Amino acid sequence: MKILKKILIILAIIIVIPFIVALFVKKDFVSEAELTINRPKQEVFEYIKYIKNQDNFGVWQLSDPDMKTTSEGTDGTVGFKYSWDGKKTGKGSQAITNIVDGERMESSLDFGFGEPVKGYFILKEISPDETSVTWGIEGKSPYPWNFFGLFMNMNNDFEVGLKNLKTILEK
Numbered sequence: 535m536k537i538l539k540k541i542l543i544i545l546a547i548i549i550v551i552p553f554i555v556a557l558f559v560k561k562d563f564v565s566e567a568e569l570t571i572n573r574p575k576q577e578v579f580e581y582i583k584y585i586k587n588q589d590n591f592g593v594w595q596l597s598d599p600d601m602k603t604t605s606e607g608t609d610g611t612v613g614f615k616y617s618w619d620g621k622k623t624g625k626g627s628q629a630i631t632n633i634v635d636g637e638r639m640e641s642s643l644d645f646g647f648g649e650p651v652k653g654y655f656i657l658k659e660i661s662p663d664e665t666s667v668t669w670g671i672e673g674k675s676p677y678p679w680n681f682f683g684l685f686m687n688m689n690n691d692f693e694v695g696l697k698n699l700k701t702i703l704e705k
Contacts, residue, residue, distance in 0.1 A: 552681050561680045566670025567692035571700045575657050575665040576636050578703060582655045582667070583639045584609045585616045585628055591698035593691040598622040628653065648676040669696055 571578055581587055586609050589595045601620030607613045610630075617627040625646050632640040637657055644650040651673025658666040669692045675683055 553678050555681055557677070559680045559683060561674045561677070562672075563675060563683055564670065564672040565688035565692060566668055567689050567696055568666060568668040569693070569696040569700055570660060571665050571667055571696075571703050572663060573665060573703045574663055575659045578665045578667060579636045579639075579657055581703060582657075582699070583630075583633060585614060585630065585641065588695075591695050591702055593695050593698075594623050596698070643671065643673075648679060649674060667696060667699070669699075 586605070589603075595601065595618075598620035601618050601623050603619075604617045606615045609616075610633075612630050612633055615627055615629040617625075619625045627644045629642045629644075630639065631642050631652075632638070639655045641653045642650045643653045651671055653671045654669070656668040656670075658668075660666055671688065671692075674680075
């Protein structure tokens, strides 16, 4: 009986600790990566402003080829909404919220829990044939999900996606 009681106490501590730690972990997060693509800024922008093109370079889309997608509106314009449902990617949606022609594209990403987060592409001209592209996401993780922010880092996913984008655009 004493062993069972000790096991239950240890299990309770293991379960409670993440909830306590989450009280002290920040809820705001930002993940992003930046890469230079050897193409003119407007040419890069004309590709990245279409959410459906992320199917060709996004790590998450490429990891789940059986993912089912639907869309509403005109891709590349404010208000366009792209939804997905997949085994690896889960269920969610992305809607274009702001476009500054040649400069940036912003979207609202809804993963089905918590508040939607902001996704973005920011382009800067380095030279007439070189463009710096920053791809990122920022938002808030609700308690207790913010605990997982200690272990999650999407920067690498954005880096790989940008390398895929670079390969596509520099062909």
